[in-house]
Amino acid sequence: MRPSPLLPLLAVLLLAACNDDPPPAGTGGEVKTPASTAPSSPTPDDAPADGGAEQSADEPLPPGETTPPGPAEPDAGLSFGHQPPGVLPAGQGAGYLDRTVWAPAMCWPLQEAGYPNSQVYGHGGGMGPGGGQCDGVNYALPWRDNFCEARSRANPLCGGSGTGHQGQDIRPATCKKNQHWAVAAEPGIVTDIGSYTVTLVGSAAPHRTYRYLHMQMAALAVKEGDSVVAGQKLGKVANDFGGAATTIHLHFEIRAGLAGVTTDGKPVTLNTFLPPYLSLAQAHQRKLNGGTCGS
Numbered sequence: 001m002r003p004s005p006l007l008p009l010l011a012v013l014l015l016a017a018c019n020d021d022p023p024p025a026g027t028g029g030e031v032k033t034p035a036s037t038a039p040s041s042p043t044p045d046d047a048p049a050d051g052g053a054e055q056s057a058d059e060p061l062p063p064g065e066t067t068p069p070g071p072a073e074p075d076a077g078l079s080f081g082h083q084p085p086g087v088l089p090a091g092q093g094a095g096y097l098d099r100t101v102w103a104p105a106m107c108w109p110l111q112e113a114g115y116p117n118s119q120v121y122g123h124g125g126g127m128g129p130g131g132g133q134c135d136g137v138n139y140a141l142p143w144r145d146n147f148c149e150a151r152s153r154a155n156p157l158c159g160g161s162g163t164g165h166q167g168q169d170i171r172p173a174t175c176k177k178n179q180h181w182a183v184a185a186e187p188g189i190v191t192d193i194g195s196y197t198v199t200l201v202g203s204a205a206p207h208r209t210y211r212y213l214h215m216q217m218a219a220l221a222v223k224e225g226d227s228v229v230a231g232q233k234l235g236k237v238a239n240d241f242g243g244a245a246t247t248i249h250l251h252f253e254i255r256a257g258l259a260g261v262t263t264d265g266k267p268v269t270l271n272t273f274l275p276p277y278l279s280l281a282q283a284h285q286r287k288l289n290g291g292t293c294g295s
């Protein structure tokens with residue numbers, strides 16, 4: 001037996017260990033952090049040195065598997081022209097690819113066709129290439145994802161600064177305001193009407209929240225507290241922006257009703273802004289296929 005000679009050393013080591021624990025905020029090693037606090041502290045991993053090209057989004061392949069099934073192309077089966085989800089035109093921000101279809105049965109939120117693309121970086125937008133908002137490019141395929149487009153609004157799913165576009169901008173069927181109806185994405189309750197926002201919370205679990213921005217607020221078809229069915233008219237797409245004007249478009253958001261995780265492992269907490277592009281695309285495809293909503 002070796003008695004006491006080691007004890008002082010051991011004590012010193014233990015003390016040192018205690019002094020180092022816990023590590024100072026921000027330097028702590030691996031993620032012990034509870035999911036709910038993770039989004040507010042972006043890690044250096046969010047700014048990859050390789051420019052962010054194709055990070056490994058999924059687990060390593062099982063050994064020996066030569067033709068792995070992998071995740072299906074998230075936009076497989078879409079018959080209309082569209083850019084892939086998560087892919088933004090150069091100079092418009094990083095975007096964010098999450099393969100989850102967060103609202104798999106929702107209705108396309110417009111009565112007619114629409115053109116998802118950036119109202120800020122497109123023609124007629126504040127960061128756009130010039131021209132007017134009615135430029136034909138804005139009212140044509142392909143669709144373009146603009147979730148996590150470079151914007152100043154907080155959005156924990158967007159890498160780097162944790163800011164970015166919180167939803168999807170959709171131009172209506174034609175460049176005319178106060179004409180094209182926005183409709184309820186699913187049965188729910190109109191819980192709030194702001195100066196340029198209408199909030200709809202789904203009645204069924206997981207009680208997603210949908211926000212519709214920039215409708216013609218003076219002539220909405222609903223009021224706070226109304227119950228609506230899927231596909232019910234809410235208001236007409238316009239450019240209302242709380243006294244100011246924006247371009248004619250519907251800004252459409254889906255917010256989480258339940259905690260979860262994205263396909264690359266980012267935590268989703270209650271009310272997290274979710275990438276709506278794939279849900280919109282599949283809803284639009286169902287409409288093209290002759291599906292009806294809410295009937």
Ligand SMILES: [Zn+2]
Binds near residue numbers: 167
């Ligand atoms: Zn928007």
